Amino acid sequence: MPIPNPAAMEFLLTRRSRPAKTLGLPVPNRDQLGPLLIAATRCPDHGKLEPWRFIVIEGAAMERLANLAAKRARDLGKDDADTLKARSQFDMGNLAVVVVEIRKPSEKVPNIEQTYSAGAVCLGLLNAALASGWGANWLTGWVSHDAEFCQMGFGLGPNETIAGIIHIGTESSAPPERPRPDVGAITEWVTE
Numbered sequence: 001m002p003i004p005n006p007a008a009m010e011f012l013l014t015r016r017s018r019p020a021k022t023l024g025l026p027v028p029n030r031d032q033l034g035p036l037l038i039a040a041t042r043c044p045d046h047g048k049l050e051p052w053r054f055i056v057i058e059g060a061a062m063e064r065l066a067n068l069a070a071k072r073a074r075d076l077g078k079d080d081a082d083t084l085k086a087r088s089q090f091d092m093g094n095l096a097v098v099v100v101e102i103r104k105p106s107e108k109v110p111n112i113e114q115t116y117s118a119g120a121v122c123l124g125l126l127n128a129a130l131a132s133g134w135g136a137n138w139l140t141g142w143v144s145h146d147a148e149f150c151q152m153g154f155g156l157g158p159n160e161t162i163a164g165i166i167h168i169g170t171e172s173s174a175p176p177e178r179p180r181p182d183v184g185a186i187t188e189w190v191t192e
Contacts, residue, residue: 023169
């Protein structure tokens with residue numbers, strides 16, 4: 001007979017990301033962030049490849065990345081709205097963890113499974129932050145997929161991409177609940 005964990009289930013049924021723009025100071029220090037990173041790595045990882053790593057950005061790095069995002073937007077001919085959106089996630093950020101997916105050669109583990117594992121790390125980190133009382137949000141945007149920005153901003157190699165940028169801080173306002181999927185409408189039961 002399974003032994004339920006009602007507190008964990010209640011957390012999962014009520015968890016809610018916090019908009020990054022509502023996250024302020026204080027942010028986790030290194031000692032507080034460490035267990036969140038450890039929790040994030042307790043994820044599915046077929047082949048034990050560890051196809052991910054972390055880059056923690058804080059302080060002056062946020063301003064550098066905001067300026068780089070604006071420059072890349074101009075270089076790419078992005079409009080003002082795209083430029084502002086890309087820049088603002090760093091302008092408003094105080095601490096974020098970049099989850100970097102590392103494509104590792106493997107005859108047994110296809111690339112897509114490595115991508116799934118990196119996504120699981122993102123969700124694990126997001127949930128660990130929320131469970132610890134912090135506000136957190138998983139962002140990406142065009143800068144996360146722009147190879148030149150990723151190389152210039154984070155020093156990513158050709159086999160690396162950004163799976164997510166997880167902003168963590170103190171929640172300044174609770175977000176309203178949003179509509180959730182109708183699980184019955186999207187679930188098929190196969191019995192034969």
